[in-house]
Amino acid sequence: MSELNLSRNTIHFAEPLPLQSGAILTSYDLVIETYGKLNANKSNAVLICHALNASHHVAGPNPDDATDIGWWDNMVGPGKPVDTNQFFVIGVNNLGSCFGSTGPMSINPASGIPYGADFPVITVEDWVNTQARLADKLGIRRFAAVMGGSLGGMQAIAWAIHYPKRIAHCIAVASTPKLSAQNIAFNEVARNAILSDPDFHGGNYYAHGVVPKRGLRLARMVGHITYLSDADMAEKFGRELQRSAGASDEYRFSFDVEFEVESYLRHQGDKFSTYFDANTYLLITRALDYFDPARRSEGSLSRALAEVQAKFLVVSFVTDWRFPPNRSREIVEALLVNKSAVTYAEIDAPHGHDAFLLDDARYHHLIRSYFQTMSEHQA
Amino acid sequence: MMRADFIAIAKWISPASQVLDLGCGDGSFLEFLGQQKPVHAYGVEIDDARVLACVQKDIHVIQQNLEGGLALFGDQSFDTVVLSQTLQTIHQTEKILREVVRVGKESIISFPNFGHWSHRLAVAFGHMPVSKSLPYQWYNTPNVRVLTVADFEKLASSLGLKVIDQCILHDGREVTLLPNLFGSLALFRIRRA
Numbered sequence: 001m002s003e004l005n006l007s008r009n010t011i012h013f014a015e016p017l018p019l020q021s022g023a024i025l026t027s028y029d030l031v032i033e034t035y036g037k038l039n040a041n042k043s044n045a046v047l048i049c050h051a052l053n054a055s056h057h058v059a060g061p062n063p064d065d066a067t068d069i070g071w072w073d074n075m076v077g078p079g080k081p082v083d084t085n086q087f088f089v090i091g092v093n094n095l096g097s098c099f100g101s102t103g104p105m106s107i108n109p110a111s112g113i114p115y116g117a118d119f120p121v122i123t124v125e126d127w128v129n130t131q132a133r134l135a136d137k138l139g140i141r142r143f144a145a146v147m148g149g150s151l152g153g154m155q156a157i158a159w160a161i162h163y164p165k166r167i168a169h170c171i172a173v174a175s176t177p178k179l180s181a182q183n184i185a186f187n188e189v190a191r192n193a194i195l196s197d198p199d200f201h202g203g204n205y206y207a208h209g210v211v212p213k214r215g216l217r218l219a220r221m222v223g224h225i226t227y228l229s230d231a232d233m234a235e236k237f238g239r240e241l242q243r244s245a246g247a248s249d250e251y252r253f254s255f256d257v258e259f260e261v262e263s264y265l266r267h268q269g270d271k272f273s274t275y276f277d278a279n280t281y282l283l284i285t286r287a288l289d290y291f292d293p294a295r296r297s298e299g300s301l302s303r304a305l306a307e308v309q310a311k312f313l314v315v316s317f318v319t320d321w322r323f324p325p326n327r328s329r330e331i332v333e334a335l336l337v338n339k340s341a342v343t344y345a346e347i348d349a350p351h352g353h354d355a356f357l358l359d360d361a362r363y364h365h366l367i368r369s370y371f372q373t374m375s376e377h378q379a
Numbered sequence: 380m381m382r383a384d385f386i387a388i389a390k391w392i393s394p395a396s397q398v399l400d401l402g403c404g405d406g407s408f409l410e411f412l413g414q415q416k417p418v419h420a421y422g423v424e425i426d427d428a429r430v431l432a433c434v435q436k437d438i439h440v441i442q443q444n445l446e447g448g449l450a451l452f453g454d455q456s457f458d459t460v461v462l463s464q465t466l467q468t469i470h471q472t473e474k475i476l477r478e479v480v481r482v483g484k485e486s487i488i489s490f491p492n493f494g495h496w497s498h499r500l501a502v503a504f505g506h507m508p509v510s511k512s513l514p515y516q517w518y519n520t521p522n523v524r525v526l527t528v529a530d531f532e533k534l535a536s537s538l539g540l541k542v543i544d545q546c547i548l549h550d551g552r553e554v555t556l557l558p559n560l561f562g563s564l565a566l567f568r569i570r571r572a
Contacts, residue, residue: 332451344441346443
C-alpha cells in the first residue's frame with residue numbers, strides 16, 4: 001500500500017466562459033485535489049464529479065484539518081476500489097460551489113463585491129465544459145473514466161455526450177437522465193425555505209453580515225429525508241424518543257424535539273447551515289432541475305446518447321427512492337437502443353440514495369472489478 | 380470445463396451478430412463465443428456474484444430478473460437471443476418464450492431433457508432423477524419446470540414458434556436415434572412464425 005499522494009491546487013482560468021444561459025463568466029478559479037500519479041502517456045486519469053454538497057476533497061485527510069476525511073474516501077485511495085496506485089484521480093470543486101472555486105461568495109471583478117444574486121445560473125453542461133478546460137490544462141486528452149454519484153453521475157453522462165472522444169468509461173451511480181416532477185418539487189421546497197428566510201436579502205446577505213441559516217437548515221432537512229430510505233430511517237430511529245439516560249419516556253406534549261429522527265434532522269440542518277452557502281444551494285438544485293439531455297432531441301434519450309463512445313457502468317440501489325432503479329434503467333435502455341457498451345448493476349442495499357456514498361461489499365467489489373478490468377485492458 | 384451446449388450454440392451464431400444471452404451466469408458462454416468469433420454481446424443475470432464475474436471477464440452485463448420480462452429490450456433488436464439452460468429455472472415459461480422471440484430475430488433455447496431414459500428409469504424406481512444434466516436433489520434444485528423434448532415441441536407449436544433447427548445431445552455428442560429417449564440436453568433454434 002503506497003501513499004495517497006494528495007495534492008491541492010487552485011487553477012485560474014483567464015479565458016471567458018460562455019454559459020448555457022447566455023451569460024459569460026470573464027474569469028474563474030477551480031480548486032482541485034489529485035491523488036496518485038499521472039502516467040507518462042496521461043491515460044490513467046479519472047475525474048470524480050461531486051454531487052450537491054461535496055467538494056474537490058474526495059479522499060484522505062484534509063491537509064488543513066486532518067479530521068476532515070474526503071467524501072468518497074471509502075472509494076478512492078491506495079488499494080481502494082478506485083485504486084490510486086493505478087489511477088490518477090482528480091476531484092474538482094464545481095463552479096458556483098462554496099469550497100474555493102469561483103461562486104456566489106467570490107468577489108465579482110466588475111463590482112468589487114461578492115457576486116451574490118448576480119452569479120449566473122450554471123448547468124451540468126457548463127460544469128462539464130469547465131472540467132474539459134481543466135483537463136486541457138493538465139494535458140489530459142482523454143479520461144480513463146469520469147465517475148460520479150447522483151448529480152455527479154449526471155456530469156459523467158454529460159461528459160459522454162459532449163466530449164465523446166475524451167472519455168473511455170462513464171460511471172454513473174444512483175443517477176438519472178432527468179429529474180421527475182417529484183424531485184423538482186423537493187428542490188423547490190428547499191429553495192423556498194432559503195428564499196423566504198428574512199436573512200436572505202435577495203441573495204446579497206454577505207453585505208448584511210448575515211447568513212440565511214434557518215432557510216439552509218430547512219433545505220437540508222427536507223433534502224436529507226430524500227437521501228434515506230423508509231426502512232433505513234425505521235432502523236436508525238424508529239419511534240425512539242430523544243431522552244437523556246434515566247429520563248422518563250412519557251410524551252412531553254410539546255413541539256420541542258420529541259423523537260430521535262427530529263433530533264437527527266435538526267443536527268444535520270444545523271451542521272450544514274454553518275458550512276454551506278445558500279446561493280450555492282439554489283444554484284446546484286437548479287442545475288439538477290435543468291439537466292435533461294434528451295430535451296434537445298425531442299425527448300429521445302437514445303438520440304441524445306447517439307454519439308457516445310464511452311463504455312458505461314450504470315449502478316442503482318434498490319431502496320433509492322430519490323433516483324430509483326427505474327431511472328437508471330432509462331439510461332441503460334437508451335444505450336441498448338444504440339447498441340452502446342453498457343453494464344448495469346442493481347445493488348440491493350438498504351440505505352436509499354445515500355448508499356452510493358456508503359461502504360457496501362457488493363457495490364465496492366463491482367467498482368473495484370470494473371476498474372481492475374479497465375486497467376488490464378489499458379495495459 | 381466447457382459445457383457441451385456451448386459449441387453447438389456457438390455454431391448457430393453468425394460472426395458480427397448482435398447477441399443477447401439471458402441468464403448468462405458468470406459470462407462463460409459469452410467469453411467462449413467471443414473467442415470463437417467477433418460478436419456484439421450483452422448478458423442478463425440477476426445474481427450479484429455472477430454479475431461480478433461477468434464484469435471481471437469484461438462482459439457487458441445487465442442485472443435484472445428475467446421473470447419481469449424484457450422491457451429494456453426492443454422488438455427484434457438482437458440477431459440471436461440465447462436462453463441457455465435457463466428456461467427450466469423460470470416460472471413464467473410462456474411469457475419468457477414470447478419475450479425471447481419478440482426481442483430476437485432468432486433464438487436459441489437449451490434445457491436438460493427430463494425424458495432421457497435414465498431419468499425415466501429413476502422415476503420408475505420411485506425417485507426424482509439426479510444426473511449430469513439434472514445434477515440437483517429435488518429439494519435444492521434451481522429448476523422450477525421439468526420438461527422433455529416432446530413437451531417443448533408441443534409448447535413451441537402452441538405459441539406459434541417456428542423451429543428452424545434442433546440438436547439433441549448426450550455427453551456432448553448429437554443423438555439422432557430417439558432423441559427424447561437418448562438425449563440429455565436439448566437445443567432448439569426458433570423464431571416467430
